[in-house]
Amino acid sequence: MTDDDSETSASETQAQEESDLPVFQLCGLVEELSYGNSALKTETEMFEKYYNKLELKDQRPPRLSEIKITGAEIAQLRSRRKSKSRMGMERVMGLSVDQKLELVQKELEDTKDEIRHMRANAERDLQHHEAIIEEAEIRWTEVQKEVHEFEKDILKTISKKKGSILATQKVMKYIEDMNRRRDNMKDKLRLKNVSLKVQRKKLLLQLRQKEEVGEALHDVDFQQLKIENAQFLETIEARNQELIQMKLASGNTLQILNAYKSKLHHAMQMSLNLTKEFLLRKELLEKIEKETLQAEEDRAKALALNKQLRKQLSEFRAPQVMIYIREKIRNGDLEKTIRMWERKVEIAEMSLKGYRKAWNKMKTSNEQLQAISCPWKDSRATQAGSAQPVFSVSRDHVMSSWVKDWGSPSDGRKTGESWSSWF
Template identity: 85%
Template sequence: MTDEDSDTPVAEAQAQEENEMPIMQLCGLVEELSYGNSALKTEVEMFEKYYNKLEPRDLRPPRLSEVILSGAEIAQLRGRGRSKSRLGMERVTGLSVDQKLELVQKELEDTKDEIRHMRANAERDLQHHEAIIEEAEIRWAEVQKAVHDFEKDILKTISKKKGSILATQKVMKYIEDMNRRRDSMKDKLRLKNVSLKVQKKKMLSQLRQKEEVGEALHDVDFQQLKIENALFLEMIEARNQELIQLKLASGNTLQILNAYKSKLHRAMEMSINLDKEFLLRNELLKKIEKETQQVEEKLPNWFAKWLHHFTFQLCEGSSFCTSSPALVIFRFF
C-alpha cells in the first residue's frame, strides 16, 4: 500500500468532518487561519529582509516565485508533496522567540534609521526650496521695481513725444544705467566672495593649527592638567564650605533681626498707646482748668481773696502749689 493510498482515506475523513462542522465554526476557523497566515507572512517578509541584508544578491538562493518550472515538474512536486506532507510538517522548525525578537529589533532600528535619513533629506530639500522661493521673491520684487521705474521714466515720455530724439536718448541712458548698476553689483559680489574665501582659508589654517597642537600634547601635559584640575577642585570645595558657613551666619542674622523687629513693633505700639493716654490726660486737665476758671468768676471778691490767702498758706505748708485756689481745695480735700 503506497503513501498516496494511505493519505486518501485520511483526507476523505477530514473532508467529511469539515462537512459535518457547522458554518459558524468553519467561519471562526477560517478567520483564525487567516490571522495566523498574515502573521506568518509578516514574519517571512521580515526574515527575507534580514536575510537579504546579510548575504549579497549573487549568493542568494532563488525564491520559489522566481523559479520557472515545467508542467511535469510541477506535477511531480505535487505528488511528492502529498506523499510527504506529514513528514514535512513534522520537520518544519520555526524561529525561536529570541530569534524573532532579534529580527524585530533589527528591523525597528533599520526603520528608525530610514525615517531619520528621510527626515534629514526632507529638511534639506525644504531648506533648498525655501531658499529658491526667497530668491525668486527677491528677484520678482526687483523686476517689479525695474518695470515701475521704466514705466515712470521712459514710457510716459515716449507716449508724450513719439519719435523724438529725447525719448531715444532716455531709453539709451536707462539701459546704460542698468548695465552700470549690474557691473557695480557684480564687483561688490566679487569682492565679497574674495573676502569670504580669505576667511575660509584663515579658519582652515586655524583649525589645522589646533589639530597639530592637539596632536603635539604629551603625557606630561596631561599630567599637568590633571594636577591643575585637582587644585581647582580643592579650591571649589573650599569655596563651597565658605558659602555654607556664610549661609548659616546669614540665617542666624535673619533670626536676630526678626527678634529685634518684633521688639521694635511692640515698643512702637506701647509708644502709640502712651501718646494717646497723654492726649487724653491733657484734654482732661484743660477741661478741669476751664471749669475752675468759670467757678472763680462766679464767686464774690471777698471770698476769692480769702480763698487766695488760704491757698497761699496751704501752699506754704504743702509740697505742691498751683495758681488755681479751687484746684488746691479740690486736691486738699
C-alpha cells in the first residue's frame, strides 16, 4: 500500500508541475509522448503478432513433412513451454531488452523468410508464365508453318483443279498424314512425361533423404553452413561484379568493333572506287599509248615525206624560160580543146537522145504496119525482117548528119569506135 501511495503522490506532483509549465513546453511534451506512444504501439503490434504465431504453432500439430527443427529450435520450444507456465509473472514483470531484441530478430527472420518465399513463388509463377508464353509462341510458329505448307501443297493445286477427285484425295491424304504425325508426337510426349515423372520421384527421394540427414545437424554445423553461405554469397557477388565489368568491356569492345567495321566498310568502298578509277586510268593510259604509237608512226611518215620532198627540192632544177613558156601555151591550148570537145560531146549526147526517140517511133510504126499487112506470120520473124531496112536508113541519116555537123568521127574522142556503138 505504501508503494501505491508513493506512486499516486508522485503522479500528482508531476501533474501539478506539468500544469505549471508554459504552452510551448506542453506542446513539445505532447509531441514526445505521441512519438513514444506510436513506438510502443508498433512494438505491441509486433509482440501480438509473434504471440499469435506461437499460439497457432502450439495449437496445430506439426506434420511429418514440416518437421525441420534444429537443436537450437528444440531448445527454444522447450523454453517456450516452460515459460508458458510463467506467463502471468512475465506479464507483470515485462520483457527485458535482450528478450525484446531476440523477438525482434526472430520477427525479422520470419519476415525475411516470408519475403523469400514470396519471391520464390513469384519467380516460379514468372517461369510458369514464361514457359506458357514460349509454348504459345512455339505453337503459333508451328500453326503458321502448317498453314503455309497447306496453302503451298493443297490450296494452290485445288485452285488449279477445282472439282477434281484428285484434289479431294490429296486433302484427305494430307489430313491423314497430319493425324499420324500428331499421334506419333503424342506418343513421344507421353514417354517423355513418364521419364520426367520418374526423374521427379528420384529427385524428391533424394531431397527427403537430405532433409532426414539434415535433422542430425547441430548449431555448429549450421553456423559453419552460414559462414560458407556468406563466403559463397561474397564469391557470387564478386563474380557478378566481374560479370558486370565483363559486360561493360564487351559493350565497349562491340562499340570499337562496330567502329572498325564501319571504317573497314568505308575502306572497302574506297578500295572499290580506287580499283574502278585504276581500271579507267589504265584504259586511258593504253589509249594514250596507242595514240602515241600512231603519232610516232605519223611522225615517221611525215619525216620520210619531208626528207623525200627536201631531196626532190634539192635535186630540182628550174627549166629554161622559153621551154616553160611553150609548155604553158601548149597547156592552155589543150585545156581549151578539152573544154570544146566536152561541149561537143554534150551536144552529141543530146542529139543522140533525139535520134533514139525518132528511132523508137519509127520502129513501133514499122511493127504496127507489119502486124497489119502480115498477121499470120510470126511476130519475131516480122520484127527481124522489118528492122534491117529501117535501121540502115536511120543509120545513114545519122551518119550524114554527123559528118555534116561535126566532121569525121576519127577526129574526135570516139576514135576507133563503130557507128553502131552510138546506138
